[in-house]
Structures are given as structure tokens and as C-alpha cells.
Amino acid sequence: MAESLTKRFGSVLAVDSLSFALAHGTITGFLGPNGAGKTTTLRMLLGLAAPSSGSASIFGRPYSELERPALRVGAVLEATDFHPGRSGRDHLRMLSRAASLPDARVEEVLRLVELDGAAGRRVKGYSLGMRQRLGLAAALLGDPELLILDEPANGLDPEGVRWLRDFLRAFAADSRTVLISSHVLAEVAQTVDQVLIINRGRLVVEASLAQLTARVGASVRVRTPERAKLQQALQRERIEITTVDEQGLLVHGASCATVGDLAFAAGVPIHELVAEGSSLEDVFLELTSEPQP
Template identity: 75%
Template sequence: MIELGSQGPVIECRSLTKRYGDVVAVDGISFTLERGTVTGFLGPNGAGKTTALRLLLGLAEPTSGGALVFGRRYRELEQPLRRVGAVLESGDYHPSRNGRDHLRVLALAAEIPPARVEEVLELVGLGRAATRRVRTYSLGMRQRLGVAAALLGDPELLILDEPANGLDPAGVRWLRTFLRDLAAAGRTVLVSSHLLAEVAQTVDQVLIIDHGRLLAQGPLNELTNADKTLEDIYLELTGSESR
């Protein structure tokens, strides 16, 4: 499917700003993400990552500036689930709904055929747990259900907010493999995290944010060298060492 304007950036943020009263959660962030890149969105807890992603996804309105996905505001995308898949940090499930129905609810609204629900359940390894209520799922299973939901529309862009949070080692390994597979398939991925080790192994480039401001951006191999790891740069920029 070739679409008009498909050569433009996948994500474009221009002076993206969000204020809540006196607090500036996101402070004039500007960046663009090109097709097929895997980008780590890094910063301490409370740095503004989640707010920035919510602005990007049309869940919240920016105070000023703007964010475009495939050249449009998210709210103006036709069938957004077929372009953008998002896994939000908040883990949004009704505890007494089962995994399959959770996905079917979304598939019906997005006009995605029910067979795709079964496909993504198998893809994330939840086929056998599909009829169990989500309240009985482990944290890792919930994360995978979130990933399944994001993959429903087979989107070109994946946005994952803190996907490694609370995962056990097996879950972290699964996530790492999954991110690599996405990258190998040429998809564009934006993954936010405060866990550097996971991200450094997977991403091509990083955005480092703290106190709502973008402190550094660029390809991982240009920012780091033999003397400076991603961790060194991150701690230097965010001042986390002295906290």
C-alpha cells in the first residue's frame, strides 16, 4: 500500500508543550522519527515521557506546539489502529473480562476481523489463556495482552510505554526478542523506558528527556563510545547520580 506522503517522517513533534497549572510536564519537545527506526525514549520516572506519548496519541491536548503521526494529528487518522499500535504503561484492562474478549472489543470497534484476534493471541503466546479473566493473568501476561492489542491492526508504527516494567527475566527476554523482530520487519518503534540495559541492546537511536525537556537525541553509536556508555551519558544529563 503506497500512500500519498508516505515519504515524510512517521512522527514529528514541534515545540510540544503541556502545562498542568504551574507544572510544565512537557516543555517544548521537538524531534522527528523516520521510517524503520527503533528509538528509545529515555528519562527518569516523572520526566514527562508518558505525558508526551499521550499528547502524541490524542489522549491529551497540548498546551502549545503539536505532534503529527504520518503527517496528521492522531485524532485525524482514519482507522488509527491500522497505522499505530500503542502499549500504554497503565495496563488498561477490565479485570473480569477475558483476554479474548478484551481484544474482540477493540477489534469490533476498529472493524478488524475476528480471525486476527486469534492470530495475535497465538503470536504473543496467550492462545491457551484466552478464556481466562485478565485478573488471573501475571504481569507478564498482561503486558503481552497489551502488545497483542497493539498488533491487532498490523500497524507500521509501534509505541510502547515502559514495556519492561515489572517483567521477570523471561518476560524481559521475550520483549527484547519481540522488539528485534519488529525492527527486522522494518517497522518504526518508539519505546519509552527508564531501564537502560534493555533499551541499549535494541534501539538505533535515543531521545533523552528530563523535567519535560529533551536533553539529547541521536544515533546510539554517535552518542556512545568506548569510554562513555549510554548509562554514563544518561546519568550525566539527567543528574540522576546525585539524587
């Protein structure tokens, strides 16, 4: 989808030789700190900005070369692209007619995003969360194969966030694909299959969520009344440890099974043995704080 994608704004290198591909039928989280180049990348994928070099393609072709792109791709880059005096229904009707879609599809997507009860109201009276749903409804008009969403949970209440997560999971389960840019890392961790992290316009990591959270910082918390004895056994194996309290240790770079076996061999009773994997936020902060070449 992106191959050596690069974008310069004068002397500023916003996206630097970025390459990645999306797996069919998955949800990919596109993460990075503010100014990392996420929105610029999405704009190039959608033909809204021209790359300085490299290429961006969707289904093997530039977006501008897709026939009836609304039937292949749905996108929401911001939830402010509405005429404030127009109703939600009229906004969608305008878009559907421009794409040669029937008005009946408008009613379908309004029900799909649970906005049918407010469809007759003017958009200027919508909350940010309602505008997010209206934007998603617009993206769904053509029943696309791919959704590209920039910060779709912004403005949603907890119930709305849960609804969005369930909706995206069902969408991907129907052999469709989602690319979702977000700063809500805890929410992304409950939604995505794959993760792309960029920093300063460059790809930091591309991995499955499971691979990423297992990549750094995994540890085992152990409690024993014979902490010193267990500490010596672990140190003999050159396993890194951190003292927590009189009975607790945090063991780094070893599994629960390894710690349990060493404790058993040393005759040390164990009162607690718990794996503590890194959260997505932990991994994100560690990876994006790494110095970039």
C-alpha cells in the same frame, strides 16, 4: 512528529518546547527520569492530551485525523486497562470489533505474543507480565506501522524480556517503527537504534545509540610494569590519566591506538590495553544530572 511541543498543568511546565522525529524502520528509546515528561509526551502524540502549544503528529497528521488509526498505530501506555472479569480473548475481540477487524486476527495476535494458552482465562488472574503481553496483542490487532510502548518490559521475567527484544527487532526489520519509553536502561541498550533523552520536559539529546555511548566518558585501561614512564609520556601530550594501581592507568580522551603508539615510542612494554566505552546508563545519568537552563 513533535514540533515545539509544550504542555502546562497550571504552573507546572511538564513538556517544554520538545521537538523530535522518528526514523522509519528503527527502534527509538525515549528516556528520562521520573517526572521528565515522557508519558505526557506520548499522550499528546496519541491525542489523549492537548498540547498547550506546539504540535504532535503521526504520519504528518494529528492522531485524531488519521483514518482508521488502529491500522496505522498501536500503543500501550499502561497494562491495567482491562476488565478483570473478562478473558484475554474476549478483551481482544471487543477491541477488534470496535475497529472492524475480524475475530481471526485475535487468534493471530494471541499466538504472536505467546498468550494463546491463557487466552480463555480471566484477566484478573493474569500476572503483570501476562498483562503486558495482552496489551501488546491489543496494539498489534490492526497490524500497525508504528508501535508506541510505555515501559513494555515492566513485569516481564528475563525470558519475557528477551522475547520482547527479539519481537521488536523483527518488527522494525519489517520496515516498521517503534517508540519505546523505558527506565530499564541496560535492556534499552540492547534493543534500540536511536535514543531520545529528556529532562524536566526538555530535550537533552537526540542521537544514535553508538553516538551517545561514545559521547562521554570513553577511556582506555592500560597496564604496564613501567607505569611511571608511560605516565610521563602521556602527560607530555597533555592526556588526562587516573592512577588505578601500581601497574594500571585509566587514560581519558585518547584511543587505544594513541596510547599504544606513545608507549611504543617511549619503549614501554604493555601488558594490557582495553577500550572502556560508557554504558548507556553512565551517559544517561551524566546527561540528566546536568543543570538545565
